[in-house]
Amino acid sequence: MKIIADANMPGLEPFEALGRVEQHEGRRLRREQLVDADVLLVRSVTRVDQALLSDTRVRFVGSATIGTDHIDQAWLASQGIMFAHAPGCNARAVAEYVLQSVLLLCKKRQCSPVGLSAGIVGMGNVGGRVVDWLRALGMTIRVCDPLLARKGVAGLGTIDEVLECDVVTLHVPLTEAGEDATVHLLDSKRLRAMRNNQMLINTCRGAVVDNQALLALLEQGKGPMTILDVWESEPVVPEALYRQVQYGSPHIAGYSVEGKLKGTEMLHGALCDWLQVAPAARANVLSKPFMDLPVSSEDDLLSLLQAAYDLREDHRRLGDSLEQADPAAAFDRLRKDYPLRHELHHWQPRGAVDPQWQPILSRLFVTA
Ligand SMILES: NC(=O)c1ccc[n+]([C@@H]2O[C@H](COP(=O)([O-])OP(=O)(O)OC[C@H]3O[C@@H](n4cnc5c(N)ncnc54)[C@H](O)[C@@H]3O)[C@@H](O)[C@H]2O)c1
Numbered sequence: 466m467k468i469i470a471d472a473n474m475p476g477l478e479p480f481e482a483l484g485r486v487e488q489h490e491g492r493r494l495r496r497e498q499l500v501d502a503d504v505l506l507v508r509s510v511t512r513v514d515q516a517l518l519s520d521t522r523v524r525f526v527g528s529a530t531i532g533t534d535h536i537d538q539a540w541l542a543s544q545g546i547m548f549a550h551a552p553g554c555n556a557r558a559v560a561e562y563v564l565q566s567v568l569l570l571c572k573k574r575q576c577s578p579v580g581l582s583a584g585i586v587g588m589g590n591v592g593g594r595v596v597d598w599l600r601a602l603g604m605t606i607r608v609c610d611p612l613l614a615r616k617g618v619a620g621l622g623t624i625d626e627v628l629e630c631d632v633v634t635l636h637v638p639l640t641e642a643g644e645d646a647t648v649h650l651l652d653s654k655r656l657r658a659m660r661n662n663q664m665l666i667n668t669c670r671g672a673v674v675d676n677q678a679l680l681a682l683l684e685q686g687k688g689p690m691t692i693l694d695v696w697e698s699e700p701v702v703p704e705a706l707y708r709q710v711q712y713g714s715p716h717i718a719g720y721s722v723e724g725k726l727k728g729t730e731m732l733h734g735a736l737c738d739w740l741q742v743a744p745a746a747r748a749n750v751l752s753k754p755f756m757d758l759p760v761s762s763e764d765d766l767l768s769l770l771q772a773a774y775d776l777r778e779d780h781r782r783l784g785d786s787l788e789q790a791d792p793a794a795a796f797d798r799l800r801k802d803y804p805l806r807h808e809l810h811h812w813q814p815r816g817a818v819d820p821q822w823q824p825i826l827s828r829l830f831v832t833a
């Protein structure tokens with residue numbers, strides 16, 4: 466069996482027991498490279514559709530990502546090609562990014578997040594965790610998720626109610642059709658209704674926010690304080706927009722070691738199920754290193770998060786990449802050569818905990 470996988474996919478060793486693994490650059494993958502492949506494993510930069518797979522031998526496609534907007538699932542189903550992805554794999558990494566973003570923005574505004582309102586758009590794997598963590602931090606929560614509302618989940622608001630909150634964070638899939646389509650969910654009108662003492666964080670997909678409208682607003686000194694991990698024109702990041710946001714990063718909110726490995730591991734499980742073979746036993750988990758917990762202020766919590774991962778570094782690196790001759794290639798290189806970054810549960814917390822900070826810290830250090 467021939468397995469073609471994205472070059473940025475770690476942890477492929479277990480697949481070697483199932484077939485011959487070849488890695489290729491995901492953004493440049495061509496149909497000719499797949500003609501005699503049986504299995505295709507991608508990340509978000511490969512568009513998987515008829516143009517890529519017609520007249521190939523591929524019968525199983527896996528995407529080691531949460532998002533699936535790059536996959537034409539209807540076409541795969543029509544061809545009887547099995548599809549699997551990795552829901553929730555990097556949700557903790559994204560939630561840690563969002564928590565750090567909230568603390569960074571509050572620090573810039575010289576305010577405390579406690580008592581501020583947080584509006585969460587989309588309450589799935591990531592949004593659900595963000596709701597739980599920001600509530601534990603002492604923020605009041607409003608959520609908009611029309612799909613959950615139709616399933617009977619109570620207490621949800623409308624998008625426009627949620628966009629009134631002090632902090633707005635986006636966690637929806639990118640969808641282009643239907644009444645819940647999310648493309649340009651934050652269009653020019655909705656963005657213009659936001660005040661400049663609000664904060665906006667986008668870690669889902671660039672096109673959920675109309676980037677041109679956002680830039681126009683920010684250039685006039687209006688609009689919310691903004692953090693963008695995702696950009697409408699990736700791998701191109703408009704320098705003007707980068708200069709206007711408080712922090713910007715190259716689509717890496719989910720790039721923890723654990724999140725990436727879990728994505729690959731979930732695909733391995735799905736492929737073994739499909740092949741009806743038992744997955745090989747996994748190696749024992751190593752004991753966890755200690756991390757001291759002197760948290761008695763928001764600054765301490767921010768330092769703790771930044772000891773594991775510092776968003777300001779990603780912002781600086783993205784800025785440097787925009788100075789290079791080919792910024793789009795530099796964007797991809799930043800992602801390919803991304804430094805090792807662990808989720809907080811990689812460490813074992815040590816030391817007395819101030820009761821005020823217990824709710825959030827207990828959530829950060831558990832594995833679930
Ligand atoms: N930046 C990154 O590295 C990164 C990492 C992981 C995920 N993501 C993106 O974040 C998205 C969300 O991740 P997730 O794991 O929470 O996905 P999920 O599928 O678990 O949850 C998405 C939620 O959005 C809701 N939703 C759909 N349309 C909506 C709308 N119009 N308004 C409000 N809610 C709506 C759904 O009902 C669902 O509850 C993914 O689809 C992916 O595109 C980005």
Ligand SMILES: O=C(O)[C@H](O)[C@H](O)COP(=O)(O)O
Nearest residue numbers: 508509510529530531532719
């Ligand atoms: O949807 C996701 O899971 C993330 O956006 C995705 O993992 C980003 O990383 P990439 O797949 O592009 O390497």
